[in-house]
Amino acid sequence: MLSRIRNIVDALVILGATFGIIITSTVAHEVRAQDKSMDNMPLGRTPVAIVDGKYPASYFPNSELLGAGEMRITALGTGMPNQTRAAVSISYLVELGNGDKFLFDVGSGSMANLFSLRPDFSKLDKVFASHLHIDHVGDFMGLHIGGWLSGRYDPIHIYGPTGSKPELGTKAFVEGMQKGYAWDLATRSGALPDKGAQIVVHEFDYKQENVVVYQENGVTIRSWPAIHSLDGSVSYSLEWNGLKYVFGGDTYPNKWYIKYATGADVASHEAFLPPKALAAYFGWDLKQATYVSTRVHTEPQAFGKVMAAVKPRLAIGYHSVQSPENNAAIMDGVRKTYDGPLALARDLMVVNVTKDTIKVRMATVDEYALPPNVTQAYVKAPRSDQKEPSKFVTDGKWKEYTPPPMPK
Numbered sequence: 234m235l236s237r238i239r240n241i242v243d244a245l246v247i248l249g250a251t252f253g254i255i256i257t258s259t260v261a262h263e264v265r266a267q268d269k270s271m272d273n274m275p276l277g278r279t280p281v282a283i284v285d286g287k288y289p290a291s292y293f294p295n296s297e298l299l300g301a302g303e304m305r306i307t308a309l310g311t312g313m314p315n316q317t318r319a320a321v322s323i324s325y326l327v328e329l330g331n332g333d334k335f336l337f338d339v340g341s342g343s344m345a346n347l348f349s350l351r352p353d354f355s356k357l358d359k360v361f362a363s364h365l366h367i368d369h370v371g372d373f374m375g376l377h378i379g380g381w382l383s384g385r386y387d388p389i390h391i392y393g394p395t396g397s398k399p400e401l402g403t404k405a406f407v408e409g410m411q412k413g414y415a416w417d418l419a420t421r422s423g424a425l426p427d428k429g430a431q432i433v434v435h436e437f438d439y440k441q442e443n444v445v446v447y448q449e450n451g452v453t454i455r456s457w458p459a460i461h462s463l464d465g466s467v468s469y470s471l472e473w474n475g476l477k478y479v480f481g482g483d484t485y486p487n488k489w490y491i492k493y494a495t496g497a498d499v500a501s502h503e504a505f506l507p508p509k510a511l512a513a514y515f516g517w518d519l520k521q522a523t524y525v526s527t528r529v530h531t532e533p534q535a536f537g538k539v540m541a542a543v544k545p546r547l548a549i550g551y552h553s554v555q556s557p558e559n560n561a562a563i564m565d566g567v568r569k570t571y572d573g574p575l576a577l578a579r580d581l582m583v584v585n586v587t588k589d590t591i592k593v594r595m596a597t598v599d600e601y602a603l604p605p606n607v608t609q610a611y612v613k614a615p616r617s618d619q620k621e622p623s624k625f626v627t628d629g630k631w632k633e634y635t636p637p638p639m640p641k
């Protein structure tokens with residue numbers, strides 16, 4: 234059974250790498266959600282329950298009812314800071330059968346993939362940051378503003394580690410960022426629900442080992458340290474309903490991951506480009522590439538050793554530049570040290586997890602996906618007065634134009 238899963242996953246990865254899966258659909262209209270489980274359905278589709286683990290070949294967003302005990306993990310970004318159309322920076326979405334949704338990292342560029350899934354943004358209010366590299370948190374502003382425009386009317390919460398100094402921690406990152414986009418926040422407050430502007434930071438000690446950082450509604454999330462660049466990278470586990478997902482932050486292979494990821498149903502961990510491929514990709518010399526690949530990150534053979542020790546039901550490798558050559562180099566390395574179930578993540582890879590099955594597929598999304606409809610609760614959420622430009626600026630209105638009358 235395990236080797237069958239492995240072969241299927243390998244085939245998926247290799248197919249994707251060889252042909253470049255082109256994903257489009259022709260959805261033109263959308264219907265308003267009637268029911269929580271039927272949010273934002275493309276016209277003409279009815280969400281279906283999955284029977285006997287028989288999933289459609291592609292995942293069409295919002296077309297499947299997530300089982301009450303099921304977890305869905307979607308890779309929104311799997312690449313590097315230098316993004317490509319094939320791979321933006323790191324982000325994972327985890328959705329649970331109880332309706333909860335969690336984001337692990339929100340790297341640059343990942344929001345386009347999140348919006349293409351047309352999620353209920355009122356529930357996308359929790360981000361768990363592994364560390365403060367921009368390929369992991371660079372789209373936080375985009376999520377804050379985009380989600381606020383698209384259905385979130387309560388504060389957004391970001392959970393993240395301290396650094397070695399207060400100014401290098403998550404709290405300082407968020408406060409500095411908020412100052413940076415003060416103008417944006419000021420223009421939208423009043424027009425959008427007031428509480429949606431707020432950011433609540435939950436900063437925790439990066440040194441804590443397997444300590445709870447979040448516990449609600451039957452979901453427990455813990456963190457432990459990772460080894461990467463400077464102090465202040467962490468990994469997370471999410472446990473719910475007897476299922477465990479591990480999200481590995483950028484790291485050199487570390488003892489904590491081996492210890493605390495053990496027992497994971499799905500364990501994700503970086504599988505960085507091996508030195509030669511990295512050198513070729515950036516035009517670096519082999520010494521620099523070897524340092525970055527094997528001292529700051531986890532190269533494929535090391536990833537394989539980690540997974541051979543952790544033995545998850547499915548190992549996910551990510552954080553590389555997607556190309557047929559690179560994927561082959563990573564797969565070669567991993568398979569020297571690990572022969573268990575494996576998926577090398579691509580953007581919009583979807584993993585459904587139940588106690589019995591793990592299904593790996595690609596999402597099929599609409600290039601022109603409309604934002605999801607907002608709820609009545611969003612429409613009615615309190616808003617303060619809308620702001621206007623000064624008299625100096627409004628006096629500059631061109632007199633030759635008169636806008637149409639406002640609707641009653």
Ligand SMILES: [Zn+2]
Pocket residue numbers: 364366461483
């Ligand atoms: Zn990093």
Ligand SMILES: [Zn+2]
Pocket residue numbers: 323366368369483552
């Ligand atoms: Zn990174």
